[in-house]
Amino acid sequence: MTGHSKLRAPEHHDHELTLTAGKESFRCDGCKEHGYHMRYVCKLGGCRAGFHLHEACAQHRFGDSYQDPFKRYSLVFHKSLPSTVQDDVNGYAYVRDIGRLRTLLKRGRVLHPCCAALPKVIEAEGSVTKLRLTRKLRSPCCKCRHVKLGDRRHTWGYVSDGGGGAGVVQIHVACANDLFREEYEGARLQQQQRTRVERLKARLVNMLRGAATGGGGGVMILPQLPAGVPEESSPSPWTMDSPVVKALLWTICTVGAVITGNPVGISNFLLTL
Template sequence: MRYNEISHFSHPQHKLKFECNEMPFKCDGCKEAGIGSRYKCSICDFDLHAHCAIPSPSIYHPFYTKCSFLFLSRPAGDKPRYCNACERDVTGFVYHCKSCGFDLHPCCAKLPMVLDDGEVKLYLYRNVSSSCNKCGRKGRSWSYRSTCKKYNLHVACVKDMLAENWQEVYFGRGKSRTMESRIPSLKNSQQIQHKKSRGKVQKYSEIAGLAVQVVISAVLGDPTALIAGVIGSLISRG
């Protein structure tokens, strides 16, 4: 459900308005990067992913059928926590299962089970035997894999690419108002492995590029064709 304006417990001073633009941002709820749709306070430069702004009190996930994840505004306990989907640290809003101790970032918890932009269809897996086209390893975090099984991208690898290229977002060196460009070029995102003959490499590179765009969009909390296209245009320039 989407509202044009909301009040939020994490920012009681002002109302947050829904907006969508191509400027990346750091979510003040989960502390992760975002792009596209968000709830924003224009006075304080306060931003929330839609998933963080309007969370579910509790969720169930098909990968953890025996777990019940409760929404928390801060990590449980006093020890470092990490997301079981992307393996990155949990420092803000989180879905936590008290019985098993699993944690999920709100955007990771809401990752679509299927991504389909009309050119490539990708399915979300908890464990997959295929090697990641980015890192070449198996079994690291959740993965999106194509129907043909030729393309497999770890959610962790996508976040690593973002962390490497968007340091000002991830490490708090400035929020969206300080960025010179809408989206920094993801210079390493096309360095993926191919096993096809030389004559087919170009076509497979194009398909893999689409896969990267769609997965990045989903990880950032906005799996839409519009945002994927914006990211794709910048990837091609990188």
């Protein structure tokens, strides 16, 4: 259904929608998340600037089910959450229908629709490091330095397998998306792709080193030094060209591209790698 230049979907909007490419960011009226590049817009009268929909959000139909990859139950697609349910998702959402709102609130079985498209494994081309999707982090996120998102609740994240001798790196999906948005907006002002990539890689190196030394609270699992090698002479496992930094870069761009509905975001950042 997506990819069509025109869309008639009364469940999403009363008027016909047109698939349009734009350079400016927008806020999706379906999932309430920011987006870039391709979007469906209403060009009828006063709706021209008032309705935008991610191309990916147009795929969903209310009542569709999604199998939770970490649980045995399915989630059902809803236009909005009940007002009694407190969650960061303010628009379209996958929800576990279990009959009792207080139980739903306690268990927090709410999923942003774009998260349903996240890959289970992300591996940078030519890298020995992989990051796998997990239901919750076991160690602090390398960005926010908390195990729980906002130090409040467990959310999905990506965890590295320790390949490349760099130990384990963990990051919340939400934190990866925040990094993507911050860097994508900044990169639009940069003319050279190499500058964009190098700037983000340098930021990741500083972020990982800060987490490893406890700057802000994170504790990383570091690789064991070879016997007889003094600690002060050991090279840092996190450099601009290290496998884990490259894999983390791919993860951030992949997560951001999926959630913002901007697949060209990956190529814009990674073309020069």
